[in-house]
Amino acid sequence: MSRITAIFKAITLNWLRSRSGLFFSFLFPVMFLLVFGSIFGNTNSGGYTLYVQNKDACLGSPTCLSLIFIGALNSTKVVVVNSPILAPSVNVTTFIQSHSSFFGGNPRVLVIPSGFGANVSRGLPVNVTYISSPADQLGPVVGGVISDVANGINFQLAGARPVVGLSHESSSARALKNVDFYVPGLTAAFMMTNGVIGLTSIASEFRRSGVTKRLSATPLRKYEWIVGNVLSQAVLALLLALVMITLAKVAYQSNVTLDGYTIAALVFGAILFSGIGMTLAGLVKDPEAASGLGNAIAFPMMFLSGTYWPVDIMPSFLQSFARVLPLTYFSDGLRDSMILGNYSAALTNMLVVSALAVIFVLLGAKVTVWKEK
Amino acid sequence: MGESTVKVQRLVKRYGDLVAVNDISFEVQPGEIFAFLGPNGAGKTTTVEILECLRPLTSGEVTVLGENVADARGTERIKKRIGVLPQDFNALRRLTARENLELFAAMYDNPASVKELIEVFGLQEKAKVRFDALSGGLKQRVGVAAALVNNPDLVFLDEPTTGLDPEVRRATWEVIRGLRGKGKTVFLTTHYMEEAQELADRIAMIVKGKIAAIGTPGELIKTYGGERTIVFTKGGDAVFGTLRRYFDNVAANNGDVLLPYTQTRDVEVALNALSERGLKVEMALRSPTIEEVFLKLAGFRITAEGEAK
Ligand SMILES: Nc1ncnc2c1ncn2[C@@H]1O[C@H](COP(=O)(O)OP(=O)(O)OP(=O)(O)O)[C@@H](O)[C@H]1O
Ligand SMILES: [Mg+2]
Numbered sequence: 001m002s003r004i005t006a007i008f009k010a011i012t013l014n015w016l017r018s019r020s021g022l023f024f025s026f027l028f029p030v031m032f033l034l035v036f037g038s039i040f041g042n043t044n045s046g047g048y049t050l051y052v053q054n055k056d057a058c059l060g061s062p063t064c065l066s067l068i069f070i071g072a073l074n075s076t077k078v079v080v081v082n083s084p085i086l087a088p089s090v091n092v093t094t095f096i097q098s099h100s101s102f103f104g105g106n107p108r109v110l111v112i113p114s115g116f117g118a119n120v121s122r123g124l125p126v127n128v129t130y131i132s133s134p135a136d137q138l139g140p141v142v143g144g145v146i147s148d149v150a151n152g153i154n155f156q157l158a159g160a161r162p163v164v165g166l167s168h169e170s171s172s173a174r175a176l177k178n179v180d181f182y183v184p185g186l187t188a189a190f191m192m193t194n195g196v197i198g199l200t201s202i203a204s205e206f207r208r209s210g211v212t213k214r215l216s217a218t219p220l221r222k223y224e225w226i227v228g229n230v231l232s233q234a235v236l237a238l239l240l241a242l243v244m245i246t247l248a249k250v251a252y253q254s255n256v257t258l259d260g261y262t263i264a265a266l267v268f269g270a271i272l273f274s275g276i277g278m279t280l281a282g283l284v285k286d287p288e289a290a291s292g293l294g295n296a297i298a299f300p301m302m303f304l305s306g307t308y309w310p311v312d313i314m315p316s317f318l319q320s321f322a323r324v325l326p327l328t329y330f331s332d333g334l335r336d337s338m339i340l341g342n343y344s345a346a347l348t349n350m351l352v353v354s355a356l357a358v359i360f361v362l363l364g365a366k367v368t369v370w371k372e373k
Numbered sequence: 374m375g376e377s378t379v380k381v382q383r384l385v386k387r388y389g390d391l392v393a394v395n396d397i398s399f400e401v402q403p404g405e406i407f408a409f410l411g412p413n414g415a416g417k418t419t420t421v422e423i424l425e426c427l428r429p430l431t432s433g434e435v436t437v438l439g440e441n442v443a444d445a446r447g448t449e450r451i452k453k454r455i456g457v458l459p460q461d462f463n464a465l466r467r468l469t470a471r472e473n474l475e476l477f478a479a480m481y482d483n484p485a486s487v488k489e490l491i492e493v494f495g496l497q498e499k500a501k502v503r504f505d506a507l508s509g510g511l512k513q514r515v516g517v518a519a520a521l522v523n524n525p526d527l528v529f530l531d532e533p534t535t536g537l538d539p540e541v542r543r544a545t546w547e548v549i550r551g552l553r554g555k556g557k558t559v560f561l562t563t564h565y566m567e568e569a570q571e572l573a574d575r576i577a578m579i580v581k582g583k584i585a586a587i588g589t590p591g592e593l594i595k596t597y598g599g600e601r602t603i604v605f606t607k608g609g610d611a612v613f614g615t616l617r618r619y620f621d622n623v624a625a626n627n628g629d630v631l632l633p634y635t636q637t638r639d640v641e642v643a644l645n646a647l648s649e650r651g652l653k654v655e656m657a658l659r660s661p662t663i664e665e666v667f668l669k670l671a672g673f674r675i676t677a678e679g680e681a682k
Contacts, residue, residue: 006479010465010472017467017503209463217425217457218480218523219449372428373388 007228029190053086056116063117188331195273201291203281222370237270261337275360282367384433395582408573417562456525462516466505481523510541564679598661600633
């Protein structure tokens, strides 16, 4: 144990004194966050626009229940129903096409069908239709708000509960900003590059310079060496996450949270990517080749894992590719817990990440040379 | 103990088709400085790394400090009691000398005092300098200090002075002699003849994975060195001409006259001949060196860079 502590301390200190290490691991991600934040940061602070088409009319005027539903949506303050609402005669498909923009994507539209009020009051099932673009990162959030509101009305009508004021404390209904989406994404992506590029080149450099061999001539065991390295990366990852979150909060009043789930996810993610780093360094002897390979793996992974844009908008073959990339699960998981409050999805993603972490750390241990051939 | 510190029997090491160590046997006794002397690629590092339990052997039997290197438990016990200075020693580059020594110390249960090591090796002033900013000689000193951090019984020094300038080399020799003074056994590899001759109690000459000869420097010279030589300093043509009548093998070199001889009788003959002619000479006796022994055994010399020539 004391050997692991000593390795951990030495490696962390050695790393913290590296200017290029600090630059790529901290400054670079921070710069990215600042750039993304200032381009996309505060565009949605007033709430998210939702177009509503109300087809539920009785003798030409909207039914009472449909108006209550719309009012409830507005009262969440997260969603702003665009006024005036769309006339029942508007063709929604045409409307969406004509209102698309490159940056904003398609407008979000909710269609309340005719017969809504009548069915609801009789306790019959009725579906409202919500359309948002896959490119719209906030689409699912607004969807969540709508379904919360719909549930509230159900409860109210069934008398199962007293009137539920739809508080925006309900996790998915917290007011989110675009920058909130970049914090987990960028944190995940840069933790990945720290492991896959950074650790790979550090560990293969230790090997080339003979540091690893010198240590293997002491009673230090291979697993202690690996654990020390991985621990060091995990602490750096938490530090990075802390820096990113603090910056996002201070500079953009971001709402991301750092809860137990998130910390656990960060630790597993750090272990996973250090495992990959140790594996690459073990497989490739030459430090230049190893860091080249690290780059060749890290960059496609970064762009195909939903860090900068949602996986859903990519062509389907790239989507299936994204599904095999560890970073996809890690950044999805971080997003689930840090901003969406979707803990069941977070848990699933965390399970995938932790399973991969175990696999890669074991693989890294297997290929790390402790006794030469 | 009475037991050898290192015992190697019929050791063979292959890398694929290449036989790097070819059936060697030797023993190292407690408290001696034992030198492996040979050119680049002779198999020195390979052998040392097998003894340090860093490389598996192909065949043969090797015990170090009474433990079998091929045995996992033995390996554990050996690693606690040996000190290692690898060829081309490097530590964590952005840590200071002290931090690096503390790291190595933390690997052992009962380490020596890092503070004392720093003093003994005169590293006080450089203790706070990053490793990558140290000169080659200082790096090497940190390496030797690191090899002693566990108070080892046996210290391996793989080419400890390669690349150092002569002054630093001599200083390092003093350190190595000091180790013997403390009762430690030292296993040294080198391609410097002078280093082996100066330091070693016993030398094994290793050529192409084989031990060509083994013994104390005196034994090696006596057995393989052949003739000694009288040097007539600035003897000139007169001396050369005179001696030529008696000896076929006399040679001239830069005005010096060299006369190899095997028996003292030859010396008498030479001196009588010269005094008969009233030739006054200054002379010196020269014994063969380890270098000549090596040349004779291996058929080549070793350059300063360690290449066979
Ligand atoms: N890992 C390896 N794989 C294959 N061949 C190797 C390996 N290590 C050494 N060799 C070869 O084995 C032979 C002995 O090498 P070794 O390093 O033991 O020599 P050495 O006496 O220490 O030489 P040097 O003075 O260059 O350090 C050389 O021919 C070398 O090329
Ligand atoms: Mg060598």
